[in-house]
Amino acid sequence: MFHPDAVRAVMPMFDPDQAWPVAGPADDYSRYYALDEERRQVGLTHAGGWLEAAGYRILVHYFRPERCRGTLFIVHGYLEHSGLYPQLLPYILSLGYAVVLHDLPGHGLSSGVRAGIRDFSEYQIILDRLMARVATSAPRPWLGMGQSTGGGILMEHVLQSLQDGRPPAFERLFLLAPLVLPTPFQWWQIRGAFWLVGALRTAMPRNFRRNTSDDSFLDFVRRQDPLQSHWMPVGWINALRRWVPHLHRFPATDFPVWLVQGDRDSTVNSRYNRRFIRSRFRVVVSLQLREASHQLANERQDIRAPVDALLTDFLQQSPA
Template sequence: MKKRIYILLFIYLGCVFHLYAFDNNDKMAILENMPSYLQTGNSAISKELRTYLDNFYLPYEKTTYRYGFISTDYGHLFVQSFQPKKPKAVVAVSHGYLEHSAWTFQLTNFLINENYIVVLYDHYGHGFSDGTPGHIDEFTQYGYGFSKVIDTVYPLWKDLPFVAIGHSLGGATIIQYTLSQKHSPLKGIVLAAPLVRSYLWGPSAAAVNIFDSVVNRIPRRFSYRKELIDKGKNDPLQTKTMPLTWMEALVEWDSWNDTYPTTDIPTLLLQGAKDTVVDSEYNYSWIKKHYTDLKYQRYEDADHLLFLESDELQEQIFIDIKHFLNDLLEE
């Protein structure tokens, strides 16, 4: 709890006094000198990279930190990992749409304090990764990208259990991976407000056909807590508009994703009752049909950003994740 208070204090001070200001110059310097993920360690941290890590309260100093690109068929993906001294398992985290992996900082700090190795990566078209901002040609490319991340990091820690946590688009990504992989090292998954269909699905899908010939992108709505809104708007790695081609790819995926097989991988589904980003009722029924070993937690006062919630809610969400992970490791 004290750790969370310190992090929130840093957020407030950072917004007021612009501490650890991470800007586009830092972004470009990191990209220009980006190494391969497998070739880095703490000694390779540049001034600009340190600014990025400090800006997002990522605990590189007390962990073994790796970062860099991995190569895939659709471009490079940015991957970073944080290894505590006595890890008990590996958690791969998949972030939400229009954000990037560093915005999972509260979840990352929580997991590291629980002695988990945390693997973060940026989706195609997000953060430091290659791709047109916010765009994807085919929705299943997200699942493919996640598979390449797992293929890269699994040999490093193959003697430890592997778990995945995905929020929103990250949840859809893990759904694609777990329902299409015949052999996976994952022992269990956590889906936090996962995307299967978006909120108001019918009108949203219809609007794509109406507006596609008029506009290419629509402005993004920032729905962070008050103290994080400016941080999000000023983040050079955030995508500020949504291309309609992304929604077209989601609609195309929706047209056939019900044909996925079922899986018995242990799954924890977390959902906020006040979520107006995803269609939580439809998504719950869809996931319940495809995941036969499912636990469900619904939070009446929670919105969509389950890993950036108010203190009391955030603590309860992390407790539920902790119990689920503990049960997995005891099996």
């Protein structure tokens, strides 16, 4: 076990060339979440620390194999953090890709109101700052992978870049249950019930949904993860309400994406989101998993096997 405040107290500023501490609170944290991949893969380097952006201190991890084919930026979902990718991280690194991970504001070890955000535009400021910080050290090509809200953040980066007449930082995207709209019931709550509640209180108790078939992961998140938030700020909900129409204003592009969704997803509106993504991007592959729920990066191994296979195809694509 580790104490989050003890880790925050010793964390240095992020330097892509500075190795992650091998002892003390920071090491306790990385071992707890199996982020210490440098102990298991020969020639792998692991750097990390604080990145200051948009008024936050953002925790960053940067993993680089000895022989690199490129860099994959992973952006996690809402109510998640960098430590929740123990299945995918070693697999991606074994395929020869460097990985850049960061905790969103209010998530994991990053600063900010727990699970909150003032406006979704801050996610873009942080992503831009992070990419600028690793621009001279992270091998090209750059690819992006986003789970849920992370997928929405990456899609907005691409759409905004192309609308502004500049190339996106990424060559292609791998989207896991990406956020465009929540399910109809949740969207009704966000636009109606949460507005009413927001007049009386600043946060709602979190309902830990059964968003994966992996019981061990569910138990870990609910009972053993000290970085989980047990409240959902009304401020984040209101920021989402403003972001959805903003995302819909972007025109169609020919940018390539790989899309994975689960038929049992009760968090995002998979059917609507699939139509929206096809109307804005060139969907190279769309994988619909009958038994999968929302937490695709942490589904049961047999359910996740097609995701791993598709990820391998995504990473091994030749440059366009």
